[in-house]
Every structure is written in C-alpha cells, then in structure tokens.
Amino acid sequence: MTTEDTDEPALLPTTRRDDPEAFGELFDLHRDRVFRHALRLTRSVHDAEDVTGMVFLEAWRRRESMREVDGSVIGWLLVTANNVSRNLARSSRRYAHVLSILPAQANTPDHSDAVDDRLDSDEQRNALRTALSRLPRRDLDVLSLCVIEELSTAEAAAVLGVALGTVKSRLSRAKARLAALLGETTRLAATEGDLR
Incomplete structure (x- = not known):
C-alpha cells in the first residue's frame, strides 16, 4: 500500500488506540510534508530532521488529542512543527549565549563555519527564514497553513479553533507583516553588502 492509498480517516481511530503500526502509516503519510515545512523554518537539514x-x-x-480536520491531522502536525521550531531556535540561542561567555580555548581550526556560510548563502531563503522568525505566532500559524501548505481558510479555522472570519483577517494582516519584514530584511542585507 502506498501513501496515496492510505485512508487516513480510517487510520486515526486505530492510531489513537495505541497501534504503533497505524502510527507508522500516519508517519509515512505526512513525514515529507512536515519535513519540508520544518526546513522552511530552520537553518539546516539537520534541524529540520530534528523538528520532524x-x-x-x-x-x-x-495521539488522543490531535485535532482532526476533514479526516486529517496534517494541520495539527504543521502547527506543532511551528511550535517545535520556535523552541529549537530559543534553545539554540541560549546555547550560543552560554558558549559566548565561556573562555575561548585554543583548538584546531574547525571547517564547520565555512560549511555553515555556504549553506546560509542563499539570500532569499535566509531573508524568508528571518522574516518568518520575527512574525508573531498567530501570523506564522495562519501563513503556514493557508499560504505555505495551501489549506483552505475553513480548514485553518478548524485546526486553529477560531472563526473563519478570524482566519481571514489574521491572514490579511500576516501577509502585510511578512511583506514589510521581507522588505526590511532585504534593505538591511543590501546595506550590509554595501559596507563590505
């Protein structure tokens, strides 16, 4: 049976009754989409794998409380990915801060900085990631569901547990905020490029 043949509505009750095989099928059904979403929100493939x-x-x-919309839990999984990626980013910042206050030790040169620079050189991806990280949680959730993952506003409303009109107004504001943040990030990057 391929993932396209998987009947998720029939799978969910079995998954909720502690069936690891059914959960494995649910994982196979949604892991790629969750991974792609996590990759948009994180700095590396490894972080996206951790988030997934x-x-x-x-x-x-x-599993018993996953919110289901139209027989699918993908919306719940995507919003959970948003939350997990924010927690990972916070944890990474705290870890970097602790490292920054420790005394430096003389070690052999590490090539990981060069690798990180090469991975982070995609300016558009960096600008989008930066802008997404600066959005309030509500904006990120509604953009993730409606724009990035193309769920309908009705599906997003059901996943988020809010009224349809609320999703529509949040989506409009979130798009405007994201556009402003992207413009701000692009101007800042251009200014930094001029200073080099």
Whole structure:
C-alpha cells in the first residue's frame, strides 16, 4: 500500500488506540510534508530532521488529542512543527549565549563555519527564514497553513479553533507583516553588502 492509498480517516481511530503500526502509516503519510515545512523554518537539514522527529514524538504522545480536520491531522502536525521550531531556535540561542561567555580555548581550526556560510548563502531563503522568525505566532500559524501548505481558510479555522472570519483577517494582516519584514530584511542585507 502506498501513501496515496492510505485512508487516513480510517487510520486515526486505530492510531489513537495505541497501534504503533497505524502510527507508522500516519508517519509515512505526512513525514515529507512536515519535513519540508520544518526546513522552511530552520537553518539546516539537520534541524529540520530534528523538528520532524520531535513533531511525531509529540503526535504519538498526544495521539488522543490531535485535532482532526476533514479526516486529517496534517494541520495539527504543521502547527506543532511551528511550535517545535520556535523552541529549537530559543534553545539554540541560549546555547550560543552560554558558549559566548565561556573562555575561548585554543583548538584546531574547525571547517564547520565555512560549511555553515555556504549553506546560509542563499539570500532569499535566509531573508524568508528571518522574516518568518520575527512574525508573531498567530501570523506564522495562519501563513503556514493557508499560504505555505495551501489549506483552505475553513480548514485553518478548524485546526486553529477560531472563526473563519478570524482566519481571514489574521491572514490579511500576516501577509502585510511578512511583506514589510521581507522588505526590511532585504534593505538591511543590501546595506550590509554595501559596507563590505
């Protein structure tokens, strides 16, 4: 059976009754989409893999309370990916801060900075990631569901547990905020480029 043949509405009750095989099918059905979404929100493939793993760990842990919309939990998984990626970013910042206050030790040169620079050289991706990280949680959730993952506003409203009109107004404001942040990030990058 391929993932296209998987009947998610029939799979969910079995998954909720602690069936690891059914959960494995649910994982196979949604892992690629969750990974692609996590990759948009994180700095590396490795971070996106970590986020994806944590999302499905949380899904297993909370399998009885996953919110289902039109027979699917993909919206719930995507919003969980938003939350997990924000937690990972916070944890990374705290870790970097702790490292910055420790005394420097003389070690052999590490080539990881060059690799990071090469991976981070995609200016558009960096600008989008930066802008998305600066959005309020509500804006990120509604943009993730409606724009990036192309769920309908009705589906997003059901996933988020709010009225349809609320999703529409949040989506309009979120698009405007994202456009402003992208413009701000692009101007800042151009200014930094001029200074080099």
